[in-house]
Amino acid sequence: MTTTKLNDFVIKLANVNGTGSASANGMLMKSIFRMGIPVTGKNFFPSNIQGLPTWYEIRVSKDGYLCRSGKVDFMVAMNAETYNADLAEVDPGGYLMYDSTWPRKDMLERSDVTVLGIPLSAMCNEAFESARAKVLMKNVAYVGALVALLDIDMAVIENLLKETFAAKPHLADANMQAIKMGFDYATEHFECPLPLKLSPLDSTSGHVIVDGNTTAGLGAVYAGATVTSWYPITPSTSLIDAFSLFCQQLRKDPETDENNYCVIQAEDELSAIGMVLGANWNGARAFTATSGPGLSLMSEFLGLAYYAEIPAVLYDVQRVSPSTGMPTRTQQCDIVSAAYASHGDTKHVLLFPSDPTDCFHMSQIAFDLAERLQTPVIVLTDLDIGMNDWMIPEIEWDNTYQPDRGKVYDAQQLKDMDAFYRYLDVDGDAIPWRTLPGVDPKGAYFVRGSGHNKFGGYTEKSDEYKDVVDRLRRKFDTAATLVPAPILNIDESKPREKSYALLSIGSCDGAIREARDRMQQDGHGNLDYMRVQAFPFHKDVADFIEQYDQVFVIEQNRDAQLRQLLTVELEIDPSCLIPLLSYDGMPVSSNFIVEGVSKLMKKGHAA
Amino acid sequence: MTTTKLNDFVIKLANVNGTGSASANGMLMKSIFRMGIPVTGKNFFPSNIQGLPTWYEIRVSKDGYLCRSGKVDFMVAMNAETYNADLAEVDPGGYLMYDSTWPRKDMLERSDVTVLGIPLSAMCNEAFESARAKVLMKNVAYVGALVALLDIDMAVIENLLKETFAAKPHLADANMQAIKMGFDYATEHFECPLPLKLSPLDSTSGHVIVDGNTTAGLGAVYAGATVTSWYPITPSTSLIDAFSLFCQQLRKDPETDENNYCVIQAEDELSAIGMVLGANWNGARAFTATSGPGLSLMSEFLGLAYYAEIPAVLYDVQRVSPSTGMPTRTQQCDIVSAAYASHGDTKHVLLFPSDPTDCFHMSQIAFDLAERLQTPVIVLTDLDIGMNDWMIPEIEWDNTYQPDRGKVYDAQQLKDMDAFYRYLDVDGDAIPWRTLPGVDPKGAYFVRGSGHNKFGGYTEKSDEYKDVVDRLRRKFDTAATLVPAPILNIDESKPREKSYALLSIGSCDGAIREARDRMQQDGHGNLDYMRVQAFPFHKDVADFIEQYDQVFVIEQNRDAQLRQLLTVELEIDPSCLIPLLSYDGMPVSSNFIVEGVSKLMKKGHAA
Amino acid sequence: MSFLKKPKISHPGLPTNDIGLTVRDYEGAMSTLCAGCGHDSISSAIMQAYFELSVEPHRVAKVSGIGCSSKTPTYFLGGAHGFNSVHGRMPSIATGANAANRELNYIGVSGDGDSLSIGLGQFGHAIRRNINMMYLIENNGVYGLTKGQFSASADRGSTAKKGEANPYSPIDPVLLAISLGCTFVGRGFSGDKEHLVPMLKSAIRHNGFALLDIISPCVTFNDHEGSTKSYAHTRANLRETVYADFTEHHEEIVAQVEPGEYKNIMMHDGSRVGFKRVDESYDPTNRISAISYIEEHRAKGEVVTGLLYLEEGSSEMHSVLGSNKQAMATLPYSKLNPGTETLARIQKRWR
């Protein structure tokens, strides 16, 4: 029952963390990419530093699907502790490779899986001197075996090694030696290549492989952000690392060699968001990045920013909660807490990037919206987007971009006016004008989180207080007109399903796209699909939902949080919105959606 | 147009804070109460200590209505700064009294208000020696004038003074002298009593006057709470003050004179809730009290408590927000933030007391639920309930009450079992068993906010993680069966309105009760009314809503937060729930509701 | 009410400073604090200091937390922007503001509750980062605004108190700051303007974090257990509904302490605080001897005042980080945008 799978399968590599497998696995993925074959890599790593199970899942997809399919065709089982589970996960007809230096006792057998043993440790122990190399080269050796088994282009590998170890040619040689060892063993002992195999394509040119935290950090550089303050927390840390690194490279003043940026590691998240507010108050584009627990800690300050109308950008790279939860697993679980962060009647603008491309561009959008609306903008990304290896088209940059700094009176404007009042709705769009400290004494006012009237004065008077919070409510209506519109996906080429549609956000996108294609092919129907990009909801969102009897709202949390916002903010009858929820910490797969939607449609038709 | 108002009017006293008016105003209210006439007092005070406007509003209501009516019949205008606004607030046909020592220049005239000037300062400056007495006795003197004008029983006043100053008889004398001065001046210069007047009734026996923070604190004592930790914040501080004071009086160990309680002033709210969790983990009934900003700061820890299943009781005495807002004004604005406090999929049990009686009894309910459900219970009270003077029936106590400590294995049970696992759903109600530290080594387990499986072990496995959060979701269903049922108010004596009904929570109750009566009398219809007592919603809530075309959801916040929860958690079509919102910081008045509901009903009929 | 601007009457006779302003140009809105509150005396010393230094008011940024003390920035330098943030977290606002615009002059006003209870962490870390700002703790040993609970600095001057002492050992912000490496540490007294103004001026001029702990009596909640005016006493001894909200009117306490002098000053409630002012021979540049000196006097119940520790030539945050001399906030976007080609170059590495 060996069907050939050409350029379309999943390799999963089971390792122990701290053993240096990441470089080898990355090399494997990169070499496929350089063969012109679309590929993505997802990393499932533990919340510790050394000695626990870790997996890397490579999806090879000639059609360019970027999500998890939900299946594993080839397992590289390097971790004895998870061997049984790893074997169980392989799809019938699949393969498993393991280090046969230590034959697995009591190992589960599966007649429908081909098990390939290679004495990796034995080989490496013999070939290499240092303890370090013995461990590290094992990983490289299994990549070598895969080169033979999957028919990877050896020249690509060689090049990759040369580039990587340009500064240390002896390391390139050692790596090449290990590759060859694995390659030779596989060629000798197995029929190579397997029916599961690769063949060069031309489908990756103009593309890059990158994670969303890197592009978000770079996006903030291009947005003109100058100040960041953050507290380390997985999975947001690498976003700030990226920003800092790019700043070090790109933001030294050419004249003075001084930094045109300021990165401050805060003592905690309360302080991080406080610094961001202080900096934005003073006119810099400033941001922070965090994850769930940090969002909770920031909520008092977020309420202040909402009420005192201070711009701020916050990336929340979501991870599994509640509480500390599973810090190295992905979820979309902070939607409600971000939308209503802080006590009292408070609402925040949210953006939902779906991939590293969005992370880059939404960085500029986030800062522009924050300053235009004078309010915090929370970019709800997640671990899957932020830390996994995505294939995206090269990012394009419009060099004519100019930041929208919103309504800020400058010195001249202040000089020309009789008096400045901070919270007047001068233009009828519920957005007041602000001033920056140090510019002109006439612009001076007092920012406060306590009751204030439209002039900016302290108040405890009911009508004056109401006046301001009512305008804030109206400002949210303005926000709905300024945020990015949802992305509508319709396939007009075939008859469209009229009763049902799909609606989702963020990192569900890839899986839904594939699921739609598969469902069409399987004759399950051609479903329209809308991806929401922001909260408050653009009017197109309500218009879309209205067209169908039922809309399946797909999201990665337990409590159907997006659906909650849709119901409440768009005044939609909940019975029209059917939740489809994936919340086990793994990036949602296309399989899950195909099965889930099919089941729901069957139910719906029966009802 | 002087209609006589007997035992049914509103006196409002406008003062400057720090001038000692509170005692005088309290004495006035108390004396009416002791005349057997139902009365309540509401205090509108500034967020500072001295020198700003403050008001005390006394509602005299022979029918026992406890809310604000929304009108003022008699204004005592002692504050020159607010004089104009105070005069403007008086209802046509009403009265205003002021200190005529300094004739008000430019004072607004109103032909429909009778203005009574009394040279209070002049009189007191002459009669008293010390600067202190000159200021203080002015207040007592206007009470004296009111004794004459409103026909207050002088014997009641005399008694009150004697009791109050039992330890300092010379002060009783001075006060009596001031009372007489005011009384004599009024009798001499005005026709006493006015058509606005009092006459003894027998409608207050078996009743007391008290605020909800006092009864909540006392309720916690009766619930067996032993540990509290809090950080001062208006309007919750007096709840802890009450608890501490009652403990000092009632909880000294009779044998050792040691404290059978432990009150710790924390360094902030994060610490306060942390201490409460530590203490509950260790088996004490522990609680904290705070207001909005504190709730925000507690949200990380609340998520931990939800996920690790630690009981906790938190009183949130709500005040006007967002942010610092107006700390001395009332609102019901933390409903959503409390229900979903913390990042991720987190939900909390809420209780909604409506008056000081509820504050007392719900204290026991809160601790019982918290331990039964092993989760935080948030009592959402507010400044109006917590800090104003309410007339309530004497609180009754069932001495057979025994705390429900929930499912806790004791030493013997642990000895008798093979092994203990913390998060197993042994009984099918989704509530696991817990153990207390120090009891038996077999009970030892590790509490954590990170991923754990049903046995209590650390996990990063998808299915094990899901297993626990799915049970937590089911536990919330159990909670809905254990919380207090809503209170249904139906008047069967007249034909009932079929299309509309009223639904509300907490401190709106009094105003709604009066509004219903008035609307019935005015022929506006006989509306059914349900007061919700808890979240998650008891099934009676959905059953009630189902019966009507539209239900008016009355609450005191801008964003219709109760309605939001109803829509989302009961899956109700939002178009069936019509918001009626009061959020200006004043306790909602019956006037507001009569007008609001009438308008909505007209609209509804037109639509 | 901050919005009530005091009428600005020009007094032609008033002396002007180097930039032609009178001290009235350094005033703010009318204070809403209690009559005689020490905090108001400090505000007036602040106005004097900025006036004497001829600082343009709008080049000052005022930041504060929450509390009676934190309200005061509304009451001075009306021409300066202000930020009344949340309780205990002003240091982070100040740090961010300073990061964005290092060219302004920063004054942070806080209370003992704001800085030593809820704000202890942020306070400590702002010191560690050596933010270039003047940081005032208007220290009254109580939470004024929430009506007189003990703060973490309570029990200062406990020798003269009659009743029971505050159960916990107090946090001395001066010792704490020195042990955290603060580069300018002084202590003053709200009643001694003569001494305070020059100290404020040095603190404003200091390049780095300058802490001034200023003892500032609360006239309303001098919350000794033994005091009949205390909040706890009031609650415990009067019937709940018949309580007094009366606050006595007080004169501000004024008392000058000369260099080297020891003076025992009576507070509003009759308690006494013993102030010991360091003299010219005191060496504020030696950390170890500064700590010993303060500790020794503290053991005797004496509150040492003056400039207590100074580390000159230290690096404030920006010079540590190597920031541009120009404010981040005013850098033109052209300096911040790496451009299209750079993006292409970066992306080459991602292939």
Add this chain to the structure above:
Amino acid sequence: MSFLKKPKISHPGLPTNDIGLTVRDYEGAMSTLCAGCGHDSISSAIMQAYFELSVEPHRVAKVSGIGCSSKTPTYFLGGAHGFNSVHGRMPSIATGANAANRELNYIGVSGDGDSLSIGLGQFGHAIRRNINMMYLIENNGVYGLTKGQFSASADRGSTAKKGEANPYSPIDPVLLAISLGCTFVGRGFSGDKEHLVPMLKSAIRHNGFALLDIISPCVTFNDHEGSTKSYAHTRANLRETVYADFTEHHEEIVAQVEPGEYKNIMMHDGSRVGFKRVDESYDPTNRISAISYIEEHRAKGEVVTGLLYLEEGSSEMHSVLGSNKQAMATLPYSKLNPGTETLARIQKRWR
């Protein structure tokens, strides 16, 4: 994985303590820390100390925050309840737990990030309240669990470092604790079990807050700028997708320092820390001289170890508050319910 209990094999030859337990009865789950991590050495010293003191494991309560260090309570005393709370807030959990049950023995385990960054405020206030507990800071100068950022105590032993120093001045928990009135302050080194075990035993026995700052090298993120193994270096010099997650296997560092001795010990990355152990003549009861001693050696780049400050006879929180000797948690409800008549009496006052 904490749930993986190590198989308990009874070793009949092992010595038993006064309550008949062997040191194996003080073990916990298998550690998931990096091989050679200093924190594991500390866990083993903790087991030894409790064993030698013959404490019943289930009468101990273990609390911690978040971090590699905070994970360790799972790895010792499996018979004791534990609470792995949230980052930086363990002191409040400990305080509440202690308030509820003063009869248990409390051990708090924290890291330098957990206690000195996010947790600085709670740490300071737990000291101030003199909670009866042993509090360990397993101090490695970095955030281990989040992969090696500088913590607020970074730069300890900086003399031997090659690269750029941590830009901010470090917080020394020992100095901080003494200045906040801590009643037991010591410092140890994870590699010197000989020295650590007796210090742990004294700390466990101390009636009040006992702080031990334990230098505990992180074998994986010895994050010097100059170090080729550092995180920053890795990120900056390799292509993003081809990075190394390799952690070298190390032996734990073991080195004994004798009383009075000065020893320069090499860390995993080749840097050196100079330890100076106080000798018998050192007087730990004098606050001022303790501070001076530590400061003087710090100026020389020496890390002083030993019991550095001890205040005997101080009052821990419960004795300050006058609590019942019996645990609050075990008081019967009959002692807590004031009863019907009392309620009636109280309500009379409300009429």
